[in-house]
Amino acid sequence: MGLGTRRNLIVLAIIVAVLAIIPFALGFNQYYILLAATSLIFAVFVIAWNIIGGYAGQLDLAPMAYIGVGGIVTAELLKYYGITPWVGMFIGAGASMALAAAVGYPTFRFGIKEVWYALLTASLVxxxxxxxxxxxxxxxxxxxxxxxTGWYYLIFYRYQNIYYVILGLFVATVLINLLISNSKTGYYLRAIREDELAAEALGIDVRKYKLKALLTYAGILGFTGYLYIVLQGTYSYQTFNSPTSLSIAIMGIVGGLGSIAGAFTSAMFLKTVEEYLRGTIGATIPGLYLLIYGILLIIVGIFKPEGIAALFNWVKKKVGFENRGM
Amino acid sequence: MIEPIVVVSNIIDGLLMGLLYSLVALGLSLIFGLMDIINFAHGDFVMIGAYLAWILAMNFMVDPSVTALITVPLFFVIGLAVYKAVIEPILGAEPLIQIAVTVGLGFVLQNIALAIFHAEPRSYPAPALNFGINVGPITLTAAKLVAAAVSLASLLLIHYMLTRTKFGLAIRATSANRMVAPLMGINVGKVYAVVFGLGIALTALGAALYMSWGQVNPYLGASFSLLSWVIVAMGGLGGVVGVLASGLIVGVLEALGSTFITPSARMAVVYLAFFLLLWFRPRGLFARR
Structure with a gap:
């Protein structure tokens, strides 16, 4: 168990440093910082999704269910009981994990086809x-x-504070990913993903490890949910939005299953393109970005199931070093 | 207090809808059972079929159900093309990739429809069959009766095809063992393509029948996809009979949810049933295996 190579941590430190100066680089333009914060929070979602989708190979289509439940629980606790989100976010994460356990426990039984999990999560939203x-x-x-406003409420007059809170969560999520990836659990999960039957035959408790992955993922999303609501400004039944939910899974697949760097790149890139398209031609061609997501997904699925991560591996080979786990 | 007569008439309505759902789900069940392809875009073909039926009905001023004569053969060909372009490359791929690709296909269909037709619902303004028939104290919609009758006839026809014809035997043999089937002289590739085409053609039939009273928006497909999958889960790949029985159950559940809670909760009731099913009968209600 460990964080893997030192190079991983150096790369992470460089990325965090770059992300940390973005608000300065944007001249504290509030609109752009909101966009950056939105992209970054989706990077958190997609990297968390990588645990269940990438390592465990379960197509979870319910990110917005966990984000929504966690976020709304936290927000309601603050609204009606005055409980600070610093506490509420843990309770929200617990609520999401309970929901995830109710979904995962029956569907991760041995011999149940993966399709039912995907279907159940899709219908959960x-x-x-x-x-x-x-x-x-x-x-x-x-x-x-x-x-x-203030740190007690995690609501700020300006967006840079929330941006840095999300950046902190981003670091935590990447570290959790690295920990899992380089631990026994990570190897078990990849074994399950490659061949569930063989993994079970080798004595791996498939259901237990899948549930472990699911609860970790749901916990991170539930914890982050409140910050998503803060960025959105409001919450309602429409927080449980199917296309958004699917798009998180799509970003994970396009990034490359099991690749943190791929998940990060695809989330930041696709979310930025999405916001750009929404801002420019979104009114004339609604759903254009979803159309692009669909086409990307078909292309990646048919031609390059390794996703964006394949590009990184190619670059690494050219540069002359191989790197595992990131 | 809800009057008993309202409950009875809603249940009958649910049974009629259930037959239509069975028709749509049968295509999915055949495809899934035969080639293990997880098609999450199935309902989106219903949505595209419904728009097509609407366009044809508006142009020729005929009832949308009649347009099935054109849309069903057309969708068979479209099904073959989709099979060649999208499905064949992912045969045998890991389930996650299969689902991802078909979810992508569904996104593409949905957002093409959104770009062309926008989000407002469309319906045929002068349906010939949208009148009530009084059976005692209960009023039934003629269009739904016709849809249910045509669905039932089609289900029986396909049941006959599967159990009594040589091609049906080839389908059953291939789904029983796709390694041995080619050794018995079955052209597996052809069987796959034809069954996929047939499954998509059935969505066009369902869509045309549905448009006689229903309305279509770009998101219609999502509910048909999930409903079809719930029916397949319940039917447990038990052939036409399993699909038919599950379709009726889903239709009635939906009607009961709509009657006793609110119309917007009707889908939640169906999914809740699906959730319980996975807990207690993960291989379906009518599973053989």
């Missing part, structure tokens, strides 16, 4: 959308966070 839409739950209107 729809179910939560329908349930929270009921007037007894959230109803059909937008809910606002308390109109207060």
């Amino acid at each position: 729809v179910i939560l959308n329908n349930i929270t839409h009921l007037p007894q739950v959230l109803g059909s209107f937008d809910h606002y966070l308390p109109a207060k």
Whole structure:
């Protein structure tokens, strides 16, 4: 168990340093910092998704369910009980993990086809959308966070503070990924992904390790959920949004299963392109970025299942060193 | 208090819808059972078929259900093309990649429809069959009766094809063992392509029937995809009979959810049933294996 090679940590430190000066480079333009923060939070989501999708090979289509549940629990605790998100985010993460356990426990049973997990997670977002839409739950209107600012609420007048909080979470998520990747769990998960039957035959408790991956992933998303709501400004039943949920899985696949660097690159790149397209021609051709996601997904799936990570490996070979785990 | 007669009429309505769902899900079940292809874009073909039926109906001023005469053969050909372009390359790929590619295909279809037709729902303004038939105290929509009857006839026809014809035997042999089937002189590639085409053609039939009273928007496909998958999960690949029974159950569950909770919760009831099913009967209600 460890973080892998020292090179991994150096690369991470360089990336974090670059990310840390972005608000300065953008001249503290609030709109651009909001965009950067949105891209970065999606990088957190996609890197967390890499644990269940990349290492364990389970196509989880419910990121927004965990993000929504965690975030809304945290926000409601703050709103109605005055509990600071610093505590609430842990409770939100716990709620997401409980939900994930309820989904994973029956579907990770041995011999159940992967399709049911994908289907159940896809429908989970729809179910939560329908349930929270009921007037007894959230109803059909937008809910606002308390109109207060400060570190106690994690709501700020300017976006750079939240950007740095997300950057901290980003570092934590990458470190958790590295820890898993270089641990026994990581090797077990990859074995399960390659051949579940053989892994089971070798004595790996497949269900236990899949659940471990799922709970880690759901916990990170539930924890980050509140920050997503802060960036969005509001929450409602529409927080449980299927296309957004799918797009997180798509970014993970396009990045390359099991590759942290690929997940990071594809999230930052695709999210930025998405926001750009939404801002420019989004009104005339709605859903253009989703169309692009769809085409990318087909191309990657058919021709290059290794995703963007294949590009990195090619560069590494050219440069002359091979690197594992990042 | 909900009047019993309302409940009964909603259940009958649910049974009629259930037959239509079975028709759509049958294509998926055949494809999944035969070639282990996980097609998450299945419902999006229903959505495209519904738009096509709507366009044809508007142009020729006929009831959308009649347009099936054109859209079904057309979709068979489209199905063959999609099979060659997208499905054949991912045969035998890991499930995650299969799902990813078909989710991508669904995204493409959905957003092409969104770009062309925008988000507002479309429906045929003068459906010939959208009138009520009174059966005692219950009023049934003629269009739904026709849709249910055509669906049932098609299901029986396919059941006959699977169990009584040589091609049906080839399909069953291939799904039983795809390694041995080619040794018995079965052209597996051809069987795959034709069954995929047939599955897609069935979505066009379902869509044309549905448009006689329903309305289509770009997101119609998502609900049909998930419903079809729930039906396949319940049916447990138990052939036409399993799909038919599961389709009826799903239709009734949906109707009950809509009656006793709210119409917007009807899908949640179906998914909840699906969730419980995976807990207690993971191989389906009518599983043989």
